[in-house]
Amino acid sequence: MEQAVTRKKVAGTPRLRFPIKSPIASCQGCLHPLAGRILAEVIEELDIGGDTILVGGVGCHATIGGHLNLDVLLPGAAHGRAPDVATGVKRILGKRAILITIQGDGDAMAIGTEPLIQAAARGEKITVIMINNQVYGTTGGQLAPTTVMGHKTTTTPQGRKLEDGYPVHSAELLAKLKGVVYSARGALTSVRNFQRTKKYVKRAIQKQMDDLGFSFVEILGNCPVAWRLSPVDSIKYIEEKLIPEFPLGEFKDIKEVTN
Amino acid sequence: MEQKILARGFEAIGWGALAADCQLFAGCPTSPEDEIFTYLAQEFPKNGRHFVRASSEVSAINIAYGSTSAGGRVMVVVASAGWGLIQETMSHLVNAFLPVVVVLIQRGGPGAGSLRHAQMDYLPITRDAGQGNYRVISLAPSSVQETYDLMQLAFHLADKWRNPVIVATDTIIIRMMEPLTLKTIKLGPPLPEKDWIVKGKEHQTDGIRRFISSGQGFIPTRDFSTYLHFLKGLNEKVLRMRETEARYESYELEDAEIVLVAYGYSARVCQEALMMARAEGIKAGLMRPVTLWPFPGDVLKKKALKGAKFLTVEDGLEGLREDVMLAVEGQAEIEWVNVLDRNESGAGGAIYPGKVLEKMRKLLKGKVKVIKKGR
């Protein structure tokens, strides 16, 4: 069982970040790059950059992988299928490869329900990072499976109502599957929450390094453009409206998969 | 080392994949490919290969996408009912220049259709069934031995062209039992090393990270910097495949005045009909395409210009005859035997040699003196 190796704490721009101009930049105030930073710092601290393969979903969140100097599959095939693609890579390369998927909430919990739930149920040794920003940001801000009640999106102009269904709590849902050894939710609204979320991501990846089972981290993100809020107000929105609905914390942390 | 056994078509698929060093199989059981599934579940792990029971065909093809990105030879088996489900990712595989072998077991359609044999997927196999314009090589075996041989060829071609390859068979071919000589075929030219696969940056010999994308053109990559640049590269590949990879088998074609065109189990039926026709003095021949795409149309055009007539035989409503029509370019008379000419109306009906002979005679009505030879 490999121990976590913290070679050095990272300061300044992570080494893994390419100094290139991306054809798809993030909007002003978007938190996706910050999630990318967590990933870069954790991978550097665990010193697994050489063995990590990122599989991106389809959407703005995919910009995270492209900037990092790692082997990547981007997009990792079709919308929502990243957990299946990661499964395929992991089976071929085996234990030493660290497979991380970066997905959005529309990608992972709508069209991607089947791959995500099934890979988790089988206990595939991969780590899924899902960024929950309440909407399909890339396409203009439509309703997503995670959107809270009352939230106005382009397809729920009067706010989400009962007939649009209830929001899904992904981290809690996945925690119930026996193949999942770790499930947590973080947010990026403050330095403290950043550090907490980073700790969750590190723990999740450590589970994979120890070859225990499926690990999942949901990160509450934002979409100032779709939410029609300023970046600062979007952070407040997460703190006041989203965290009460989607509490932060670790929902599952076990040492082995049991039947 | 050669070994001769008695095997069924679905076993030949497994043996062929093992001979070609296939590392992973992903699939979801759908009639009539359940037997392959169960068979591979035993044989693959025994031989140290991966067997993944996916929750659906969509899941299976995406697992295959991942495995091939990591450099493993990978195979997916679908039935007609699952064929539609894999199209989105087939298109992505083409964009990302990834090799995969897809075995399609044709059964009756559309919808749930029938659980028995049919040849109704010709058009999507040979055209681009997913989004965008593309082509994939499709191989059509018509015997157990050929299934085994073509499986090995499929993996080779998939790696050679970095493109999916389809092995299109049907329920009859996979269930019939015939002698099979197990022999690993030497296929050339030798394939280059896969230096484009993802394995973790540290393991890349040149230290440069690899980036595999199915959004090439949209996202600039090392190989293609713009959309048009990508389409040009894709197009050139398709043209080269078309020029070099067409294959067919001919039976008594030289002096044939009627040319039968058929693949899969229909071709076996035609071989019988051919013998019956020749016994009656009808100068018939058979062109059996081994690649459905690229379609070996040149030989048909040559025969058309010499005045031959054509009889397309397929167990569907349309498909192969379109390619025959395109190949002869209006220069010849074409008749066809299709699914409506089956011997009975239930799902188990099939095209019989007698029907093919009947249509051959009709094609020749009044034009050729038929000599009946005594037995």
Add this chain to the structure above:
Amino acid sequence: MIKEWVCGKPRLWRDRPTALPFCPGCQHSVGVRTVLETIEELGLEGKTIFLGGGGCVYPIPTMLDLDGMQCPQGRASSIGSALKRIHGREAIIIVYQDDNDGLAVGTEPLIHAALRGDPVTVIMANNASYGSTGWQMAPAGNQIIPPEMEKPNPSIPINIIELLAEFEGVSYLARGTVSSPEDFEDTKRYVRTAIQKQIAGAGFNLVEILLACPTRWHLTPRESLKWIREEMAGKLPLGEFKGGGGI
């Protein structure tokens, strides 16, 4: 309100030959019977639409004297949701699918129908026939699939009731068997409660029935019932899990 007690074969089973009869010892017909008796007793046959999934349950809608549909594999829950939205209280939607259809191919439709809280009744006929739910768990799984296949991941059945329990749109969840007359009556009671929840418009409901499949399990029918009692029910416990005790 119970209109009449049902004896003998339910009226709603049509007497006609079918292309795909059931194997000896198959319990699908018993599972469907819990639904048919309930519909007859509650007098709902005029309003019921019976949606069948793919796989072995595919021919069932053709055998019933009810408006029905044979749905593409996995999609019955989506189709049921749509029908409910169109017909509303005027229709009772029953979706009958097996575990492969509902929990493997149909993961997405099922989970999202439950999230939307559409008041349809899903009968999950779990006979561990295929799929992540329990194929490997079933006895045949251990005989025909070598242990190597299990690596690198263990095989654990999906407990759909556990997954759906905390969805706000779900109003009733229960699991039963039909291995004995008592079990049959319990399961029938669960089905009745589920349908009554639908009538009241109370949200998505699901009854999982553990059924024998002697053919795939490579066991005799008797051994299969024993397997359900001793192994399956151990991993997938029986009873009512949400909204129990009637409306």
